[in-house]
Amino acid sequence: MSIADTIMGLKKIKIESFEDAACSLSKKKGEIEAFINPKSYTTKKVIEYSTPEVISDSGQTYFFSKMGDETLVFDEIIVDGTGITESSTTVIPQDVETYIQDFQDIVCDYNGDTHGTNYLKISWAKLSFQCVCKSVTVKYTLFKPDGTPLRASITLDLQKNVDWEQKAKEAGNNSPDLTHVRTVKAGDTLPLMSYQIYGDSSYYLEIARVNKLAGVNAIKPGDQIYFPPLKK
Template identity: 40%
Template sequence: MGFSGSLEKMNVIAYQKSDFTSEVGRYTVYINPASYSHVYCVKYNDVQPQGSSGGSPEFNRIPSDTVELELVFDGTGVVPSPLPGLMPFTDDGISEQVSKFKNLVFTYNGNIHSPNYLKLSWGTFLFKCRLSKLSMTYTLFKPDGTPLRARAKGTFLGYNDEVELALQARMSSPDLTHVRTVKAGDTLPLMCFRIYGTSTLYLEVARVNGLVDFRRLRVGSQLVFPPLKESQT
């Protein structure tokens, strides 16, 4: 079975402000990455008494996730420009392509005293981030040494500003009323644990929602999770 629809190119969009409202430029890639990795991490403290045979890791925090990908810059003329008139091929090979990309993601922006804030956008993939590491490998040259092709390996660190972090914390607060849609694999104790931090409130939530059999949740149905305290059970 084939895939239909037009080819969508990845865009790297740069912003001056941490709320991602002031776009200062974007780079549309010539060749979409063959793959990318989205890495999630959990940090633990290694609590291990002296002389013990094994550690007792205790949760510390969930740091920002990272995305790693590789982009190809090509100045051979074999690969067409992603958008008409965006950046025609020049005698200096890939110099203009690489310069524009580095100016957006890496170069120090004097207005904000740091490199730009970034969004990686490709189809359904949208990642707000900042560049953590960039490695350029040049692989093809003109006889005079002008680079014609390069691979850029980038590591991007996920970014949420203070307002968004506060909003996320507020939205997950057990002191608020929540409405959740039941997904495959959900159970009422599990959904209670996600919101309240304990599964012991499932009977009270079942009563609030008028559930006769809390063991059989209908996928796609919506449940109300009111502000509750464990003492209410």
């Protein structure tokens, strides 16, 4: 760590990736720190409402429907390969492209084991945000004479993600209209578990799809299976 960083107590944004939505330490895949912290970031919460259709209505009356998307956007994470700006808490990459590739591997690489991208946890001071990556935009702004990038900026667009287990805890588990989480036991099958939750075994294909299972028999004791609310 440089003297300047020691004096200022500089902390870098940390991005961790996990195989599961709960971001369990046992499922951690990797982490990376911002090369240079952005000057600002933007958060946004969306609340969705419904409105009744009334003939000759003089104005709208809004009724709460649900909480919508919550997003976090880092507008400009600078990556500098000139050596003028020192990266103090991360290993200085060999070049800008190496760092950007490592960054993209963490935030948006496809995981063949889970058949999807990994889940992310963003940590910076009091900011803690569990999410998925919506997009990564890289803008190259400085080059060597041969075209090799010397500086770039990364825009990272993230969407908050709440794991099924947390939803189940918040919703309760007394109704088939609510989210359930069940741990597979010896002898369990998806049709049987579907019947136990919904009173109908025919939902097993949808359960396999929601859980990104390779097949309806691809479960084993100890696995956690998510049962979302029924669509009436």
